[in-house]
Amino acid sequence: MTMADETLSQDWRGSTTEPNTPESVPDLKTPSDWVFARLIPTNRPAQAAIEKTFALNSSHHSQFIAETEFRDKRALCFELSLRVLPEYPQIGWRIGKGRADLGNNRGVDLLLHGAGGDDVAGQHARLNWVKGAAGFFLIASNRRGKRCTMNGDDFTHDRRVIPFKNTIMLGECAFTLQYVVREPKEEDRFQVELKEFCSSVLQDKNPYILPTPREADARFGDWVVQHAISKGAYGTVYMVTHAADGRPAAAKQLLKTRWNARQVEHEVKMALRISKLEHPGIASPFYIRQRPCRSAIEISRIKDLLSDTWDPKRMGDITDEYIIFSPLLNATFHSIITSTLPESRRTHFFARLLEGVAFLHDQGLCHRDIKPGNILIRSYDPPEALLSDFGCASDQNSILYDRPGTVPYLAPEQREGLKHGRAVDYWACAIVGYELLTGEVTHGRIEPGPVLDYYHKTLDDRGSVMAECCKDMLNPDPDARISAREAANALALFFAVQEKSQDGQRSGDESDAMSLLTYKRTRYN
Incomplete structure (x- = not known):
């Protein structure tokens, strides 16, 4: 166990005794407020295993055992809490009958001591959230390929989301995981803590934080x-x-x-x-x-x-x-616009958008509702973005205005009684590009005149290839706008020159100017 692992397991919020929460959200008041689920034995082999673990009086394993009421009786169970974390929080709560050669903790957190037979492995499974997925999981992770069963579904070397109603079998030991259902205010507070856990421990900066499962889902x-x-x-x-x-x-x-x-x-x-x-x-x-x-x-x-x-x-x-x-995906271009991401990375994201739009147009389709909320972020490094929500898409070259799209991103020709084509996507891309460059969110429709002149001047002042592309797409005349393909090619050339400058073949100061010069020659000659 590394020093970093030890720090995470003991103190992921600053203290194991007085956990800190953001000032805007009240603290969870008592240790029980941090409990999010209880793994309750439902047959005699599972009950006996927990009772034997409790009798060992092991400090590590005992901290996960509590008493609860189940079927009108008091019973021991495993209690899962954000206050009492497993030995290795990144991989979750390990459950199994343990192995003596793995030290005092026997390689598990939820010990099934003395679980009979060979069907339960020393480290049989894990319970945890998973980066990039939604929900709390049962993860079959033992090297011997021992099965886990969730509601009758057998699996090995795989994982399953644990639903509200569940029966879990680990060998001959049967359990049910009971989620703690809170009142709305308490649930909101817990969600804040869970998001902090996923960000700090799982290193998931955009976690899918879902409401606690309920029977009426x-x-x-x-x-x-x-x-x-x-x-x-x-x-x-x-x-x-x-x-x-x-x-x-x-x-x-x-x-x-x-x-x-x-x-x-x-x-x-x-x-x-x-x-x-x-x-x-x-x-x-x-x-x-x-x-x-x-x-x-x-x-x-x-x-x-x-x-x-x-x-x-x-x-x-x-x-x-x-x-x-x-x-x-859990992040859109809104996240980039309001972030501190440098312009170089924003330019790469904009290029991915242009490539997607150009491909769509190559297929004879027009999106007609390009805006930050419809552009999903798959990855920050390398930058990967996806164009989504095709509810306004059309396969016509000339379309009579039918109120598609979102007002701040509408082109001048999108008006009652007028027809428009694919060039409306270029205008919308330019508005999105302007927002990426400046961090300013567009609230109203951009009309030809003083407001559009201000946008053009701001883009001129930026002096970059991306700004030049946005300006040329932000033309009131749809026939005069450069296409997404032309803009994407210009940025691809810019990236290529940048890469050469990093290899010492051309100075970085010249790269932008030379790309822009070549781009204009390509366009106008």
Whole structure:
């Protein structure tokens, strides 16, 4: 165990006796407030193993044992708390019958002392959150390939999210993990502590912090609904997580009636088309589910999703429900705009956006709702971004304005009675690029005149290739805007010259100017 590991296990919030929390959130008041789950034995072999562990009076193992009430009886259980961490917090609470050759702690935190037979390994499994996934997991991690069972599902060298209702089998020992369900205010406080734990201990700077599982959690098939992300005219986008592997996704629920049939069918058509595309800069839908939905019970359940004025008697019955599942990441360009990330990294992210837009246009598609919230961050190093949410996408070259998109990112030609094409995406990319360069968030529509002149002057003052690209895309005349492909090529050339300068082939001071010069020659000659 390293000094760093020891520090984490003893003091991840500053003190094991008086944990610190942010000043804006009250402390969890008592040790029990930090408890988030209890692993309760449900058969005699498991009960006997915990009782034998308790009788050992081992200081390390005893700190995880507590008494609880289960089935109207008092019983010993393993208590999991953010206050009392396992020996190695990064890998979680290890459970098994232990090995004497691994020291006083026997290589586990939750000791099943004397567990009979050969079905329980010394280090049988782990319990922990997982970086990049959502939920609390049972992780089968023993080298001997001993099975873990979750609700009848046997697995080895794999992991499963532990749902609210669960039966866990480790060899002949049976358990159920009972989550601690709190009142809303206490749950909010616990979520702050959990986020700090994931950031400090798991080194996950953008963790998926979900509400504690509850019995009434809603589901779309194998996906557990966590919370609504946004609400539109025809349905709602939810954050969902896969019940087995904790994979997060965005599930857009579209409710089709005879009044919105054309719009819903168009969006489903676009989703189907984009789902067949593969590109590292596109968050393509990976599953589309259709279900007839005509009963009065269904209408009662979902009537408030369409709008506050929706009347099923006047607007007609819901004929179909579509669920469009797409990748979901926990950070968007909003995170970059408000961060201290240097301009060089922001430029790389902008290039990834341009590459995704250029690919989409090569397929004959226009996004029409490019904005920071629709650009997901897959990785900060190397910079990787994905364009998402294709609800406004179109495959037409000339489109009569139909109120798509988000106002601050709308191009001048997106007005009643006018037609527009792919160039609206270039304008929106330029606004996003301006926000990345300046850190300023655009709140209103950018109109030709003093406001646009201010944007152009600000970009001129930046004097970079990215700023020049944004200025040339931020042209009131859609035919005069440079395309995403042209801008992406200019930045690729800039990166290539930068790389050469780092190798000593050209000075860094010249790289930007030479890239810009070559870019203008390429464009205008």
